[in-house]
Amino acid sequence: MHQLDIAVDFDGTVVTEEYPRIGKGIGATPVLRRLSELGHNIILLTMRENFKETVVLDEPYGTQEPGNYLSAAIGWFKVRGIPLFSVNCNPNAVHARKVWAHIYIDDRAAGAPLSRRMPNERRHIDWLKMTEILKDIGALDPNFFYDKLVED
16 A cells, blocks of 8 residues: 545535534544554645635625634644644645645545435535545555444
């Protein structure tokens, strides 16, 4: 198994979509922790930013109040012992406008395995199915046990 650069979205991918708040855990922690233990580089790829003042955004987004939204997402990884290789960039591909990675995990990606906890909740990454995909492509060891009942 060789080292991979894995770009991971945050809202709707690592936690439920509740921006600007941090959403509920959806099972990403044990998988991301294991990927890191195997030597893969986890790159946080997110639209979150830290705002020092109120910002008027393009429609339909309205305004964004001041807050450390990006720092909160980075803190989520730190608290769970998941080291980030980088945030919104890949130091291994510095001349690329797009964040380069071997794998992109994002709830907005076509074909991403999605599920929801409640009928009215926005869909998010299904980490049980994502684990099987990562095993199939050789990013996770085939014997990695994933318990979807573990909350993160």
